[in-house]
Amino acid sequence: SAVISQKPSRDICQRGTSLTIQCQVDSQVTMMFWYRQQPGQSLTLIATANQGSEATYESGFVIDKFPISRPNLTFSTLTVSNMSPEDSSIYLCSVVREVAEQFFGPGTRLTVL
Amino acid sequence: GENVEQHPSTLSVQEGDSAVIKCTYSDSASNYFPWYKQELGKRPQLIIDIRSNVGEKKDQRIAVTLNKTAKHFSLHITETQPEDSAVYFCAASIMDTGRRALTFGSGTRLQVQP
Numbered sequence: 608s609a610v611i612s613q614k615p616s617r618d619i620c621q622r623g624t625s626l627t628i629q630c631q632v633d634s635q636v637t638m639m640f641w642y643r644q645q646p647g648q649s650l651t652l653i654a655t656a657n658q659g660s661e662a663t664y665e666s667g668f669v670i671d672k673f674p675i676s677r678p679n680l681t682f683s684t685l686t687v688s689n690m691s692p693e694d695s696s697i698y699l700c701s702v703v704r705e706v707a708e709q710f711f712g713p714g715t716r717l718t719v720l
Numbered sequence: 721g722e723n724v725e726q727h728p729s730t731l732s733v734q735e736g737d738s739a740v741i742k743c744t745y746s747d748s749a750s751n752y753f754p755w756y757k758q759e760l761g762k763r764p765q766l767i768i769d770i771r772s773n774v775g776e777k778k779d780q781r782i783a784v785t786l787n788k789t790a791k792h793f794s795l796h797i798t799e800t801q802p803e804d805s806a807v808y809f810c811a812a813s814i815m816d817t818g819r820r821a822l823t824f825g826s827g828t829r830l831q832v833q834p
Contacts, residue, residue: 640821649809649824650764666721699763701822707752707771707815709822711763 609633609704611712619718620690627686628715630700635680638703641673644714645696656683656700690719722747724812726825733800734833741828743810744792750812753786753793754822758807768795771815800832 610633620626630639639656654675655663662675677683687694700712723746733739745753751772756764770777770784770793777784781800786793797804807829811822 638820649826650822652821652823655821703820707754707813707820708766708769709754709813709820710766713763 609636609702609710611700611702611710613700613712613715615715616713617716617718619720622691622719624690625686625688626690626717627684628698628700628717630683630685630712632681632702636702636704637680639677639683640701640703640709641675641683641685642699642701642711643696644699650699653685653698656685687717690717692719695719722750722812722823724810724823724825726810726828728828729826730829730831732831732833735800735802737800739795739797739800739804739830739832741795741808741810741830742792743794743812743825744790745812745823746791747812747814748791749814752813752815752820753784754811754813755782755784755795756809756811756824758809758827760806764809797830800830802832802834805830805832 612631614629641653642650644650652665653668656675656677658677674686695718697714697716699714701709726743754769757767758764770786781798783796807827809827810825813822
């Protein structure tokens with residue numbers, strides 16, 4: 608597996624503000640993803656974080672709302688912009704090791720008031 | 721795109737019994753099928769996976785079967801224990817491409833009664 612850390616682990620934010628979540632991996636990985644898990648729900652892919660180029664977003668997610676950076680092969684950030692209570696979720700980064708095995712970070716629990 | 725359906729949404733078994741969770745997928749190109757266990761407040765943990773070139777895989781009390789023709793796969797847990805209680809997610813993806821993101825099922829909450 609991979610050692611994946613996320614910061615912050617949780618935060619409570621006011622509506623209209625933005626929060627940047629960091630994901631750090633202990634070794635270089637080719638593929639990194641960001642998922643959202645709403646309370647009591649499954650995981651939904653937000654985007655693929657591409658190293659050195661713009662992220663690839665899934666339907667329903669846009670760059671202006673969820674800007675993503677990936678400056679190198681061990682680090683990525685996800686920003687949740689102009690937050691509303693509907694953005695309250697757990698945000699998880701994940702990485703692919705070997706051919707297909709995907710491992711998740713511990714998640715960032717976001718509450719928007 | 722891929723769609724993964726998972727059943728049942730909740731499952732309650734007695735300790736020592738077996739539990740079976742079933743998933744179907746829609747994209748015939750999918751060839752990698754992992755299962756994750758998520759305990760309350762924790763991250764999803766990969767517990768077993770299967771690739772399309774095999775029909776069954778076992779790891780101690782856990783097994784996964786795959787029927788590519790019918791596009792369904794199942795998780796089998798034998799001799800269940802209270803610590804097996806968690807939410808289980810199936811998922812599907814395509815290996816060896818630039819798109820290896822997972823599409824998840826809706827999850828099954830397994831409760832093992834002591």
